[in-house]
Amino acid sequence: MFHRESGIFKTTYAGDMALYPLPIAKWTVAVLVLVFVVILPLTVHEYYLSILNLIFIAIVGALGLNILVGYTGQISIGHAAFMSVGAYTAANLAVRMDLPFWITLPAGGLMAAAIGVVVGMPSLRIKGLYLAIATLAGQLIIEWTINHVPAISGGAQASIEVDRPSLFGFSFDTQHRLYYFLLFFAAIAIVATLNLVRSRIGRAFVAVRDQDIAAEIIGIDIYRYKLLAFAISSFYAGVCGVLYTYYFGIANYEQFQLIVSIDYLAMIIIGGLGSVLGSIFGAIFVTLLPIVIRILMEDVGALFFTQAEIANVISGLRLGVFGGLIIFFLIVEPEGLNRLWRNIRSYFRVWPFSY
Amino acid sequence: MTRFVRSWLGIAATTATLTIGGGQAFAQKELVFGLQCDRTGPTATVGTVLCPGYHDYIALVNSKGGVEGYKIKVLEIDNEYKVPPAMEAHERFKKEGAVLEGIYGTPQTAALNKKLEEDKILGTSPGFGTASAADGKRYPYTFPIAASYWSQAGAAVAYAKEKLGTLKGKKIAYLFYDNPAGKEPLPILEDLAKSEGFEMRTFAVPAPGLEMGAQILDITARFKPDFIIAHLFGRSPSVAIKELKGKGYPLSKVVGLVWASAEADIIAAGGMGVAEGYNTIQFAGVGKDFQVIKDIEAMYKAQGKPMPKEMDSTVYYNRGVLIAALHVEAARNAIKAKGGAAPNSEEVKKGMESIKGFTLGGLVPPMEITPADHEGGGWVQIWTVKGGKLVRSKDWFQGFRAVIQKHVAEDAKKS
Numbered sequence: 001m002f003h004r005e006s007g008i009f010k011t012t013y014a015g016d017m018a019l020y021p022l023p024i025a026k027w028t029v030a031v032l033v034l035v036f037v038v039i040l041p042l043t044v045h046e047y048y049l050s051i052l053n054l055i056f057i058a059i060v061g062a063l064g065l066n067i068l069v070g071y072t073g074q075i076s077i078g079h080a081a082f083m084s085v086g087a088y089t090a091a092n093l094a095v096r097m098d099l100p101f102w103i104t105l106p107a108g109g110l111m112a113a114a115i116g117v118v119v120g121m122p123s124l125r126i127k128g129l130y131l132a133i134a135t136l137a138g139q140l141i142i143e144w145t146i147n148h149v150p151a152i153s154g155g156a157q158a159s160i161e162v163d164r165p166s167l168f169g170f171s172f173d174t175q176h177r178l179y180y181f182l183l184f185f186a187a188i189a190i191v192a193t194l195n196l197v198r199s200r201i202g203r204a205f206v207a208v209r210d211q212d213i214a215a216e217i218i219g220i221d222i223y224r225y226k227l228l229a230f231a232i233s234s235f236y237a238g239v240c241g242v243l244y245t246y247y248f249g250i251a252n253y254e255q256f257q258l259i260v261s262i263d264y265l266a267m268i269i270i271g272g273l274g275s276v277l278g279s280i281f282g283a284i285f286v287t288l289l290p291i292v293i294r295i296l297m298e299d300v301g302a303l304f305f306t307q308a309e310i311a312n313v314i315s316g317l318r319l320g321v322f323g324g325l326i327i328f329f330l331i332v333e334p335e336g337l338n339r340l341w342r343n344i345r346s347y348f349r350v351w352p353f354s355y
Numbered sequence: 356m357t358r359f360v361r362s363w364l365g366i367a368a369t370t371a372t373l374t375i376g377g378g379q380a381f382a383q384k385e386l387v388f389g390l391q392c393d394r395t396g397p398t399a400t401v402g403t404v405l406c407p408g409y410h411d412y413i414a415l416v417n418s419k420g421g422v423e424g425y426k427i428k429v430l431e432i433d434n435e436y437k438v439p440p441a442m443e444a445h446e447r448f449k450k451e452g453a454v455l456e457g458i459y460g461t462p463q464t465a466a467l468n469k470k471l472e473e474d475k476i477l478g479t480s481p482g483f484g485t486a487s488a489a490d491g492k493r494y495p496y497t498f499p500i501a502a503s504y505w506s507q508a509g510a511a512v513a514y515a516k517e518k519l520g521t522l523k524g525k526k527i528a529y530l531f532y533d534n535p536a537g538k539e540p541l542p543i544l545e546d547l548a549k550s551e552g553f554e555m556r557t558f559a560v561p562a563p564g565l566e567m568g569a570q571i572l573d574i575t576a577r578f579k580p581d582f583i584i585a586h587l588f589g590r591s592p593s594v595a596i597k598e599l600k601g602k603g604y605p606l607s608k609v610v611g612l613v614w615a616s617a618e619a620d621i622i623a624a625g626g627m628g629v630a631e632g633y634n635t636i637q638f639a640g641v642g643k644d645f646q647v648i649k650d651i652e653a654m655y656k657a658q659g660k661p662m663p664k665e666m667d668s669t670v671y672y673n674r675g676v677l678i679a680a681l682h683v684e685a686a687r688n689a690i691k692a693k694g695g696a697a698p699n700s701e702e703v704k705k706g707m708e709s710i711k712g713f714t715l716g717g718l719v720p721p722m723e724i725t726p727a728d729h730e731g732g733g734w735v736q737i738w739t740v741k742g743g744k745l746v747r748s749k750d751w752f753q754g755f756r757a758v759i760q761k762h763v764a765e766d767a768k769k770s
Contacts, residue, residue: 050446054439147533156542157485158535159465173473175446248438249469254462254535255438291443294432306414311406311431315394318433 017198041179050175051291056186057243058283062267063193063276064236069265070274071197072229073209074123078135079237080260081119081142084253086112086238088152091160091251101165101246105185108242109235115142116234123226127212139258146253159252162245178247185243189236193276196232205229206274270326272336281337289325293318386425386686386697388413389432389448389456391463396436397563397589400619402459406431407665408675409457411651413683418654422683423690425697434459438466449474454703455685457678458483461536464497471496477685477704481678482613482638486539486759487766489730491708498707498729500681500722501638501674505762506733507612508540508584510636510754512547514610514737515582517749522553528580530570530595532587533559540586540612546758556580564591571598586612596624596633607632610737617670618745627743634748635670637736639677640718641745642669647676647715670745673718680715681707720751733759 008023010016020026041049065079086108093104119138123131146153154160164173165181172181196202204225207215216222245251263286271282294314301310333340390409393402413427421427430451432444441463448456455477458464464484471478472495479498480488486503488494502510516522529544531537541557548555556578558570564587574580583604585595592615599609611620616635624630643649643666655662665672688706689698698706710724710731722731733756737749 045450047446047450051443054443058439147535147538156535156538157465158538159462159485161469164469244438248442248466250465252438252462252465252535255466259437287439290440311392311394311410311429311433315392315433319395 019194019198036183037180041176046175049179051288053175053178053182053247055284055287056179056182057240057247058264058267058287059186059280060189060236060243061240061264062271062279062283063189064233064240065264066268066271066273066275066279067193067196067205067236068229068233070268070272070278071202071209072205072226072233073127074120074226074229075128075132076120076135076230076233077132077258077261077265078119078139078142079233079264080256080258081139082112082116082234082237083241083244083260084146084251084256085115085142085234086241087245087251087256088146088160088253089238090242091162091245092152092154094162095154095160100167101242102167105239105242108245109238112238112241113231113235116230116237117227120227120230120234123230124223136258139261143253143257153253158254159250161250164249165246172246182243182247185239189239190276190280193279197276201225201228209274266326270329270336272338275336275338277341278336278338281341285337290318290322293321384421384425384697385428386422387428387430387448387451387453388682388686389430389444389451389453391434391441391444391457391459392431393436393459394433396434398436398460400589401614401617401671402433404617404619404665404668404671405675405678407663408672409679410675411654411663411666412647412676412679415647415651415654416679416683422687423695425686425690427683427686434463436460436463438462441467442470445470445474445476445478449476454689454698454700455479455682455707457481457682461485464488468494468497475704476700477707479678479682479707481674483536487763489728489733490763490767491726491729493767494729495726496704498724500678500707500724500729500731502613502636502733502735503730503759504536504539504586504612505543505759506730506754506756507636507638507735508543508586508754509547509733509756509759510735510737510752511584511610511612512544512551513752513754514634514636514749515584516551518608519581522551525553525582526578526580527553527555528558528574528578528583529555530558530560530567530574530583530585530587532564532589532591533561534588536588537586542762543755543758544584546762547755550758560587560591560595564589565594567591567594567598571595571602571604575599575602575604581608583609584612585609585615587615589614590623592616592620593623596621596630600625600629605632606630606740607634610634610636612636613638613735616738618668619671621740621745627740630740631742633740635738635740635745637670637738638720638734639670639674640736641673641738641747645673645716645718647680647718648673651676677715677719680713680719681710684710684713732756 068074068076089111090104090108093099093107119135122134147158164171172178204220207220208222208225212222267282267286268279270285272278297314392406393399413429416422417426434441434444445467458467458478458480461483464480467478477496477498479500481501484499486505488497488499489503519525544555558574560567560570587595592611613636616637621627621630652662685703685707688709689702708724708726713719714721720734722734724731733753734751736747736751738745739748
């Protein structure tokens, strides 16, 4: 944020690594909490909350992928498959054993983590493109398994309907209520990731990413940390899948196909690899931009065309604009939106001087 | 950096102005319909033709003064066959006050079932979604309004029976796209295989279904069936036609379910001449020989505009017209029931549930939608490739209706 940091001196390592680098950051967080918990839900139309809900779910998934790809440097194209593992685990537990969400949600995450470790095994021997293909295989195997094992998928339609999550008889059934439900988990995911990456584990991840041989020499068990990264990342993905399941009221593996893995990779690349804020920016960008482009086009286009004609043009044009903007932002700042944000911030920090 | 920040702020400012200034005043007597579509996703070959059909019918109704004096405004959102945008689209429709919405896609329908019920907005899923959604008591706000995959499978077997005389001791191959929609007819086919005494074997085609040489060879050289039922999507129907033709299997003994049945599929397989005899199942009339299609042509002529090229793909175009027509009828019934006042979504749902005897000159089947049966009877026609075009070879019929209803009832008990 645009905090003046003159006069603030850090004299200990702990101070340098604190979650709030500046005292005023606490106030910023307090304002953010106020906005998201009180002001937005009270003032904004349900429709916009529903978009925010989708963004919250995407943030959880993007954070998970960023831990693996951005922080640890292991590529995964199987992220959506881990979501489906979480989704089906939770759906089966919720429907067959009638368990509440606060059991199914971590259970879905843990199951995804377990599967993630298995799929991540090849990372011990290969990296880069090879690992990408190995995780792609994981994605396809998991898709196929869910599609063909009725014990998991619940029958030919491979979809399991679940009830809305409820807590002490309070059901999260409207977009308003789901907003709080999802905000809670998105917030936990953000705080957990922020803490993870400034811990020993997080630093080990970064060391593995930057140079795995060097990391091994300074005493990091790279096998352990690579698998840990897969486990943590898959846990997030699993939770993300569970959130999707409760949000839509159904677990359906067609929601978690290869294209979704690619979407999430796009999110973290656009947002910025290896940064928490970048994951959030990426999730917002990829979810929100198509909607914003469409609404703008509808409004501008309505001046010239009839509704039917606009519909014809918008779809294609929207894809073009979306793709163009991705290229534009990556040319302007290859390190993603997070870096862009930091550039803007440092510009204003010294404003009106140039540096 | 300065320049960059400035241009950034400029974009933001423009955006804000446009969003605020863009909202329009609404006409007094207007009904809003939501329509989800796939114009850019994996099933764009369908959406780019079906949705213009929908818009054209609505435009025709509006050009004649609307439905009972109400103009219809269609809000179309392209969901790209993805689920999150489908949810966003639904919320948008709700915000704009849509009285009903057309859903596009099987996973999208599955994801919206619950939301439709909570928001009490009816959604139609013709040719998509689960067959059990025909049960209006279980899914009160989901309306398949066209033959489900179960009904189509029943009809396909009934047609095979008609062509072969009897099914006792015969062999039927089921060639299907290996996804939930492709597997959906299996329980019906297995049940019928038992009761009708034919041998059924399944041949799965993995996505994206562009390579099925092994399956076709297995069917034609090893299994040697008396009849083939093909349930394929996207580009795969054309591959199947081409491969079967190449192996010398008579296409007159092949029937494709509704998404393996468009002109474009047949043309992509090498042209109408190649696919002579190929049978297709349709839930809307095919061709241009309908009064409503002529009316749409006349509307374009009166406006001095060229005919849209989508009209030539009559299979999907007519389905779009069918969906629009049923939406309009539902609204008409609702307005009539209220004596001309604007209906809410609940009343439009009742209007949809009272559709009966509305055939639009044969384009729409003689369906009867009731609070219990949202499928409307599961009517289909068979159209066959003959002499370079699709010719109707069997008029509206229901195949093994009793079996389908038994399965719907059993499925409802399971939930």
